[in-house]
Amino acid sequence: MTPKYRLLALDLDGTLLDSRLEPSAATRAAIADAQAAGVHVTIATGRMIRTAQPFADMLQITTPLITYQGAHVQTADGTVLYDNPLPADLAAEVVELALAEGLYIQAYIDDELWIVERSPEVEEYLGFSLVDIPVNIAPNLVEIVRQKPVTKLVWITDPTELERTMHEWGERWKGRLEIFRSHDHFGEAAAIGSSKGVGLAVLAEHLDIPQAEVAAIGDRENDASMLAWAGFGMAMGNADRFALAAANYVLPALSDDGAAYGIRHFVLGEE
Structure with missing residues (x-):
């Protein structure tokens, strides 16, 4: 055949x-x-x-x-x-806005997670994995993503709030970042391309x-x-x-x- x-x-x-x-x-x-x-x-x-x-x-x-x-x-x-990592300045912009709006966000750096603090959202995310994922706590996450190559960013919230971010953030970074949803609760940002x-x-x-x-x-x-x-x-x-x-x-x-x-x-x- x-x-x-x-x-x-x-x-x-x-x-x-x-x-x-x-x-x-x-x-x-x-x-x-x-x-x-x-x-x-x-x-x-x-x-x-x-x-x-x-x-x-x-x-x-x-x-x-x-x-x-x-x-x-x-x-x-x-x-x-x-x-294809995110441009450092844009990664920092997304993290800064997410934190200002009270949203949970995580950065992916060298195949590890970076977050501001432990929360129910990260525990939910870790539940989707079959293996242990290194989780780094960084209260200064905005500065971390300026300094280290970020493969992608994920924010986790309820479907209504996610829909808002898809619309507003999609317009804000249109042509500069890829903004999309991968789950009913997960929004993602990645570099163009x-x-x-x-x-x-x-x-x-x-x-x-x-x-x-x-x-x-x-x-x-x-x-x-x-x-x-x-x-x-x-x-x-x-x-x-x-x-x-x-x-x-x-x-x-x-x-x-x-x-x-x-x-x-x-x-x-x-x-």
């Missing part, structure tokens, strides 16, 4: 992982069969390298990973293919695979860029409106093994 696509990018949360942070048996089997057929399978996630790697290991994925919403692409041996679509393009070029032979599956606003860039983009049945609008096809939902269906039907060409 000759696969229809040679590179497949898969989002994690809401696409591969259920509420227990596990892929289903059907999804695991489909990924294994795709790799056995010669497909390069990668993970494209907003997660850090250290929290994405355990899932790659679980699924025996050795293709370079797209992490931090596409701001960082790295091989299994640690070779960096792409790294940081998106899963950009990360996927970098990886495809590295593997010498043309755009037309790339497929992607996702479910969120932060997946829309890679669904649009891929030769064939698939949105999960549980996807938000941004992912749905960017996709070529809508799969069954996560609860119905949509990713497994997409891999078998479209990537492997099984009937």
Whole structure:
């Protein structure tokens, strides 16, 4: 069997992982069969390298990973293919505004978290991980992000407040930063040129695979860029409106093994 696509990018949360942070048996089997057929399978996630790697290991994925919403692409041996940190002045602006508005915000520096103080928000975030994440407490976080390269920033708040920040902050830093949501409670800021679509393009070029032979599956606003860039983009049945609008096809939902269906039907060409 000759696969229809040679590179497949898969989002994690809401696409591969259920509420227990596990892929289903059907999804695991489909990924294994795709790799056995010669497909390069990668993970494209907003997660850090250290929290994405355990899932790659679980699924025996050795293709370079797209992490931090596409701001960082790295091989299994640690070779960096792409790294796009925020400009220091803009990182400081975002942190300063978030703190002034009473919002919790965390910075990602050298694959570690930096926060002003421990809070329920960071505990919620850490609950999404299978591994321990180093957490650095820095009351002077604004100054820290001026001095150290920041891969991305995340603020955690309720959906109503998040919607406000998406609108207001999106306008404030339009054309200077990528502002998007990755979860009902999570807003993110990254450097221009940081998106899963950009990360996927970098990886495809590295593997010498043309755009037309790339497929992607996702479910969120932060997946829309890679669904649009891929030769064939698939949105999960549980996807938000941004992912749905960017996709070529809508799969069954996560609860119905949509990713497994997409891999078998479209990537492997099984009937």
